[in-house]
Amino acid sequence: MVNLKGKDILHGAQFSREELERIMDLADTFRIQLADRPGLDLLEGYVLATLFFEPSTRTRLSFETAMHRLGGNVVGFSSAESSSVAKGETLADTIHTVDQYVDMIVMRHPALGSAAEAASIAHSPVINGGDGAGQHPTQALLDLYTVRSECGKIDGIILVLCGDLKNGRTVHSGVEVYKHFNCKLIFVAPEQLKMPAEITSRLKSLGIQFEETNDLVSAIRHADALYMTRIQKERFVNPADYDLLRNSFILTREMIEANNPKLTVLHPLPRVNEITTDVDGLAGAAYFRQAKNGVYVRMALLAMIAGKM
Amino acid sequence: MVNLKGKDILHGAQFSREELERIMDLADTFRIQLADRPGLDLLEGYVLATLFFEPSTRTRLSFETAMHRLGGNVVGFSSAESSSVAKGETLADTIHTVDQYVDMIVMRHPALGSAAEAASIAHSPVINGGDGAGQHPTQALLDLYTVRSECGKIDGIILVLCGDLKNGRTVHSGVEVYKHFNCKLIFVAPEQLKMPAEITSRLKSLGIQFEETNDLVSAIRHADALYMTRIQKERFVNPADYDLLRNSFILTREMIEANNPKLTVLHPLPRVNEITTDVDGLAGAAYFRQAKNGVYVRMALLAMIAGKM
Amino acid sequence: MVNLKGKDILHGAQFSREELERIMDLADTFRIQLADRPGLDLLEGYVLATLFFEPSTRTRLSFETAMHRLGGNVVGFSSAESSSVAKGETLADTIHTVDQYVDMIVMRHPALGSAAEAASIAHSPVINGGDGAGQHPTQALLDLYTVRSECGKIDGIILVLCGDLKNGRTVHSGVEVYKHFNCKLIFVAPEQLKMPAEITSRLKSLGIQFEETNDLVSAIRHADALYMTRIQKERFVNPADYDLLRNSFILTREMIEANNPKLTVLHPLPRVNEITTDVDGLAGAAYFRQAKNGVYVRMALLAMIAGKM
Numbered sequence: 001m002v003n004l005k006g007k008d009i010l011h012g013a014q015f016s017r018e019e020l021e022r023i024m025d026l027a028d029t030f031r032i033q034l035a036d037r038p039g040l041d042l043l044e045g046y047v048l049a050t051l052f053f054e055p056s057t058r059t060r061l062s063f064e065t066a067m068h069r070l071g072g073n074v075v076g077f078s079s080a081e082s083s084s085v086a087k088g089e090t091l092a093d094t095i096h097t098v099d100q101y102v103d104m105i106v107m108r109h110p111a112l113g114s115a116a117e118a119a120s121i122a123h124s125p126v127i128n129g130g131d132g133a134g135q136h137p138t139q140a141l142l143d144l145y146t147v148r149s150e151c152g153k154i155d156g157i158i159l160v161l162c163g164d165l166k167n168g169r170t171v172h173s174g175v176e177v178y179k180h181f182n183c184k185l186i187f188v189a190p191e192q193l194k195m196p197a198e199i200t201s202r203l204k205s206l207g208i209q210f211e212e213t214n215d216l217v218s219a220i221r222h223a224d225a226l227y228m229t230r231i232q233k234e235r236f237v238n239p240a241d242y243d244l245l246r247n248s249f250i251l252t253r254e255m256i257e258a259n260n261p262k263l264t265v266l267h268p269l270p271r272v273n274e275i276t277t278d279v280d281g282l283a284g285a286a287y288f289r290q291a292k293n294g295v296y297v298r299m300a301l302l303a304m305i306a307g308k309m
Numbered sequence: 310m311v312n313l314k315g316k317d318i319l320h321g322a323q324f325s326r327e328e329l330e331r332i333m334d335l336a337d338t339f340r341i342q343l344a345d346r347p348g349l350d351l352l353e354g355y356v357l358a359t360l361f362f363e364p365s366t367r368t369r370l371s372f373e374t375a376m377h378r379l380g381g382n383v384v385g386f387s388s389a390e391s392s393s394v395a396k397g398e399t400l401a402d403t404i405h406t407v408d409q410y411v412d413m414i415v416m417r418h419p420a421l422g423s424a425a426e427a428a429s430i431a432h433s434p435v436i437n438g439g440d441g442a443g444q445h446p447t448q449a450l451l452d453l454y455t456v457r458s459e460c461g462k463i464d465g466i467i468l469v470l471c472g473d474l475k476n477g478r479t480v481h482s483g484v485e486v487y488k489h490f491n492c493k494l495i496f497v498a499p500e501q502l503k504m505p506a507e508i509t510s511r512l513k514s515l516g517i518q519f520e521e522t523n524d525l526v527s528a529i530r531h532a533d534a535l536y537m538t539r540i541q542k543e544r545f546v547n548p549a550d551y552d553l554l555r556n557s558f559i560l561t562r563e564m565i566e567a568n569n570p571k572l573t574v575l576h577p578l579p580r581v582n583e584i585t586t587d588v589d590g591l592a593g594a595a596y597f598r599q600a601k602n603g604v605y606v607r608m609a610l611l612a613m614i615a616g617k618m
Numbered sequence: 619m620v621n622l623k624g625k626d627i628l629h630g631a632q633f634s635r636e637e638l639e640r641i642m643d644l645a646d647t648f649r650i651q652l653a654d655r656p657g658l659d660l661l662e663g664y665v666l667a668t669l670f671f672e673p674s675t676r677t678r679l680s681f682e683t684a685m686h687r688l689g690g691n692v693v694g695f696s697s698a699e700s701s702s703v704a705k706g707e708t709l710a711d712t713i714h715t716v717d718q719y720v721d722m723i724v725m726r727h728p729a730l731g732s733a734a735e736a737a738s739i740a741h742s743p744v745i746n747g748g749d750g751a752g753q754h755p756t757q758a759l760l761d762l763y764t765v766r767s768e769c770g771k772i773d774g775i776i777l778v779l780c781g782d783l784k785n786g787r788t789v790h791s792g793v794e795v796y797k798h799f800n801c802k803l804i805f806v807a808p809e810q811l812k813m814p815a816e817i818t819s820r821l822k823s824l825g826i827q828f829e830e831t832n833d834l835v836s837a838i839r840h841a842d843a844l845y846m847t848r849i850q851k852e853r854f855v856n857p858a859d860y861d862l863l864r865n866s867f868i869l870t871r872e873m874i875e876a877n878n879p880k881l882t883v884l885h886p887l888p889r890v891n892e893i894t895t896d897v898d899g900l901a902g903a904a905y906f907r908q909a910k911n912g913v914y915v916r917m918a919l920l921a922m923i924a925g926k927m
Contacts, residue, residue: 037354038352038353038354038355038356038412039353039354039355039356040354043656044656044657045655045656045657045658045686045687045689046656046657047656047657047683047686047687049679055390057386057398057403057406057407058406061358061384061385061407061410062410064384065356065384065410065411068354068356068382068384069354069356071354073382073686073691075679075682075683075686076679077675077696078386079390081673081697088888088890089675089887089888089889092895093887093888093889094675094888096898096906097675097676097887097906097909098675098679099906100906100907100909100910100913101679101680101683101909101910101913102683103656269398269402269406270397270398270402270403271398271402272397277401280405288405288406288408288409289409291406291409291410292409292410295409295410346663347661347662347663347664347665347721348662348663348664348665349663364699366695366707366712366715366716367715370667370693370694370716370719371719373693374665374693374719374720377663377665377691377693378663378665380663382691387695388699578707578711578715579706579707579711579712580707580711581706586710597714597715597717597718598718600715600718600719601718601719604718604719
């Protein structure tokens with residue numbers, strides 16, 4: 001019996017397959033319910049704190065929308081400057097204080113491990129909305145949900161993960177949820193940005209099928225879904241290397257139409273240039289639907305940790 | 310039959326007289342309803358995004374208040390810095406994403422035409438809350454509504470528009486709504502800041518009565534209402550010219566009492582020095598009531614584009 | 619009969635003992651009600667403006683939470699930059715405008731007397747959320763309430779106030795409420811940061827018992843409660859003086875356990891180093907409960923000034 005009441009959401013690896021399926025089923029339920037009414041009253045009277053020490057459009061606004069669609073309310077801040085951190089207060093004291101006010105906390109903070117620190121202090125459940133180069137577990141949940149809703153299933157699919165696999169927190173969180181579904185993973189990255197060895201060796205020991213390549217076109221030919229991520233310019237010492245690599249990982253409409261017209265394309269957004277805008281019009285371009293799914297998945301999480309589901 | 314369900318609100322010229330009257334009648338209805346209860350539940354469960362890429366007190370807070378008075382909720386940001394624009398995301402992608410979350414979008418952005426661009430992308434209705442030197446249609450609606458509620462009618466009145474008529478987006482949007490009501494318009498501006506020829510020639514072709522002058526005192530003598538606007542210092546090359554012109558367009562209590570004690574005075578606010586504060590106490594000083602009217606008019610618009618009225 | 623409907627909350631000295639007790643009793647009622655439901659609907663449809671011209675975590679978030687727990691809504695800003703102050707609007711005009719939109723206003727502003735100025739303009743009740751070096755009356759109310767709820771009573775207790783008693787607005791507001799309860803006050807401060815003579819001489823004329831000392835350990839030995847505040851480094855000309863003084867006013871777990879293990883410890887927060895973190899685990903460490911009490915006390919105030927209680 002799945003029960004997330006009062007639980008913190010900190011890491012992609014914390015979920016069992018049963019929990020993942022329960023979250024996705026509940027997201028489906030909310031999606032259906034919102035098709036014929038604007039909102040629900042499940043969390044009426046509840047208050048969520050959104051503590052964003054770094055800017056965010058998607059994560060903050062979709063959590064706030066999720067809370068409002070459930071009938072709840074939100075307090076918080078969208079940058080460190082408008083909080084008491086400016087007066088020299090420790091993160092621990094800020095969290096301890098806000099914990100007195102609200103029922104649940106979502107936090108984004110630049111320091112790796114900050115969400116876990118907050119969770120160790122707060123009595124209220126803490127949701128990690130991104131802790132620096134660490135984890136972003138709710139992104140992994142909405143990615144997984146989007147694969148299921150676009151491909152009709154997750155078990156046994158071929159999923160290509162492309163881009164900066166070394167530094168990308170969404171792919172690191174993602175691997176932790178895909179591993180439960182017997183999918184075949186294909187990692188496409190330049191040599192310098194490959195998936196860290198500690199992750200690949202763990203996948204081996206778990207018996208997860210995966211391949212590594214730098215040939216995006218071959219990788220997508222038989223894939224069900226492609227998860228694109230941004231290659232971050234600031235990681236390169238030599239700008240010429242960056243330009244070279246970047247150009248080999250631009251997904252275009254022609255590439256999809258020539259090699260796999262039914263390919264499902266995901267991206268955590270924001271994008272820079274790694275998916276050309278003419279891809280947006282393809283039936284398989286799922287990244288804006290993926291953003292929408294973030295609301296349903298976060299509604300599911302909020303309802304479950306509040307003990308309402 | 311007036312129906313604004315799902316419509317974008319982009320430009321003062323988009324409204325028919327019938328639509329303008331329907332919006333004002335509905336604003337009246339909400340004004341009466343709020344006289345004996347704090348709020349309604351018409352938009353319960355709905356979510357409005359307020360995307361303010363430039364600061365605003367009046368437009369943002371009155372839209373948010375309007376949404377709350379209708380029972381709805383709000384997500385958004387009040388400056389570009391706390392959004393993902395900081396990460397290099399295009400306006401198009403930001404809008405496309407937020408469109409997945411909410412039911413309606415209000416946007417203020419420094420670029421002329423940005424609201425129209427957003428509307429071309431979003432499935433949700435987009436309301437232009439000011440696009441640079443372009444339009445500010447909801448300001449024009451609340452101005453018109455204030456004229457009607459202060460003067461008892463709009464048809465046939467004499468309305469003076471004074472200040473920077475060349476650059477002022479509120480007067481440009483305003484002319485587009487006044488033209489439906491057979492008012493006589495008197496434009497009072499220094500030579501350098503006259504109403505653009507393209508607007509005056511269009512008014513001529515439409516048969517709208519108007520006069521141009523730089524004598525504010527004569528203009529207000531037989532007027533029903535005066536719409537003051539700020540003369541923007543930054544438009545002048547020679548600061549001495551600015552000071553000279555600015556001083557000829559300061560509305561004082563003495564000017565009103567000596568020439569037209571019953572004059573209705575409007576201003577979109579914020580003001581700098583163009584209306585002295587001793588005017589505030591006059592019965593005809595309507596600019597703060599005008600601000601309040603912004604809530605009723607925006608409630609009317611939100612309810613109508615949501616398809617609830 | 620206590621009635622705060624429509625009243626401004628500007629200064630700690632404005633309350634009668636009867637009003638203070640009514641506010642605290644109502645805070646108790648809300649605390650009990652929230653023990654078995656997440657929120658109430660007393661202020662459904664009401665809108666509170668939170669106008670924070672300076673950053674704040676506690677005051678802003680606890681007022682916003684209080685409003686949401688009562689079923690109401692909030693509009694506002696959390697820094698001057700995202701308001702029209704940036705366009706040169708006067709505080710008076712900003713307040714006059716926002717007053718048109720909302721039912722109640724909470725304001726924090728760096729200028730002493732700014733809240734009183736706002737109250738003189740606004741028709742809606744104005745709550746002072748801190749006006750520079752002036753007052754912070756709602757902090758005094760929640761401090762008083764915490765003393766009552768931690769110590770079981772206020773009358774006749776011995777209360778130590780320690781730290782920067784010269785500049786601290788929370789102790790200045792505090793003295794104005796403690797004076798109604800026949801408590802004995804012990805002021806512990808370095809010579810340079812003593813309670814201002816105008817306050818001590820007024821206490822004398824009112825017959826309030828108080829002592830002044832710089833010996834914190836002796837002061838707490840027979841005290842019921844200690845109210846610690848931050849010594850502000852920026853007040854000192856000579857940094858060495860600051861370090862010396864600061865070190866004599868650090869409250870440690872050892873000091874409490876050796877001298878008065880049952881001591882109730884309060885602090886308005888944020889703290890820097892004046893209470894070591896190992897104090898947090900003591901039963902008498904009440905400062906985070908005090909933060910929570912801020913929600914109940916502010917709910918009581920909001921409900922009363924709205925005329926609902």
